[in-house]
């Protein structure tokens with residue numbers, strides 16, 4: 001709007017000399033010259049401003065149009081398409097062709113590698129955001145590349161990129177894992193949850209509904225949808241209408257959105273309610289990760305005490321455990337599964353195991369649980385996933401943490417040097 005001000009200001013200057021007092025003196029000539037050049041200036045300024053406005057209108061991002069900013073150099077071109085095609089090439093005709101969103105994330109990396117190793121064609125997509133240390137994502141990307149998985153750097157909200165990917169590859173499945181994770185971060189940046197977990201998901205579904213053939217979608221919901229429920233273990237049949245955090249609310253919204261797209265467009269959508277995933281290459285914002293870091297540094301760790309001293313149980317994601325999660329089934333299904341371990345573990349037990357593995361005594365600080373979005377306990381009923389997918393977690397917490405600690409000490413060399421029992 002500030003660009004308009006000079007125009008109206010110039011417009012207020014009289015456009016005919018008749019409105020000036022005529023004087024035959026020098027000053028008049030000067031004024032006339034001045035006025036003539038002012039008119040020219042007005043004209044050229046107007047052209048210039050119209051041009052600026054025109055450019056501004058064309059280049060400004062609009063929710064309904066692909067943003068120009070998203071058409072960057074990081075994707076497109078023959079060699080990029082070749083990499084995409086090669087990565088998405090499946091080894092046998094029985095294999096799937098999968099687009100994994102959030103591929104440079106913790107779960108996305110493991111899923112991509114597991115699928116690639118069993119012969120599926122896999123292409124990754126990730127925006128490499130800075131929610132936590134980007135180096136970890138870049139190193140996962142290198143790991144993926146060594147396993148033949150190319151990760152396209154781009155946004156799930158960029159429909160032109162998604163359409164381009166579907167032009168190049170006829171994906172049979174989308175494993176949609178890109179999301180804004182974390183419960184507490186919503187207090188700092190609520191918009192990122194809406195942007196990624198709601199708008200981004202809708203964008204994916206919009207593209208999937210219009211491509212032919214439509215891919216089946218498997219996506220990460222969350223155990224957090226059980227919110228303030230107190231009946232345990234949590235079953236898929238339980239209510240999910242009292243989320244305790246914005247994060248949980250956006251995942252719950254995703255489930256309702258999935259219902260709509262299945263209902264209207266016949267998309268086949270399977271949601272997985274993950275219960276605390278942990279392991280090598282894990283996420284630094286999770287308790288087992290930052291407890292390990294702080295215990296090794298000799299820093300006190302804060303343990304929030306819940307009424308039953310509960311901690312969410314974890315699932316160990318070995319390659320075999322991923323195997324039958326999401327085999328191709330009949331089309332247009334709408335399903336939701338709990339995936340987790342059936343035995344909840346108290347936080348104190350988790351810390352005991354970490355102390356043993358790290359050979360360092362933790363400095364524990366026990367505080368009452370604040371109302372920050374975390375839920376007091378979580379406990380999965382996985383009978384439905386077992387019945388339909390033969391899902392059976394095979395890694396106990398100690399074995400899983402051992403794998404994590406081994407990875408942590410090798411990834412952060414030097415972090416364990418000071419380790420010793422006090």
Ligand SMILES: O=C(O)[C@H]1O[C@H](OP(=O)(O)OP(=O)(O)OC[C@H]2O[C@@H](n3ccc(=O)[nH]c3=O)[C@H](O)[C@@H]2O)[C@H](O)[C@@H](O)[C@H]1O
Nearest residue numbers: 102104105106107126127128129177178179181182196220
């Ligand atoms: O517990 C959770 O909340 C999460 O657990 C699982 O994720 P993790 O692997 O643990 O999380 P993380 O390492 O952060 O990977 C997400 C990746 O997406 C990328 N990402 C993110 C947002 C976006 O708009 N685009 C994008 O590419 C981002 O750059 C990052 O690399 C589920 O998949 C997820 O849906 C959510 O439920």
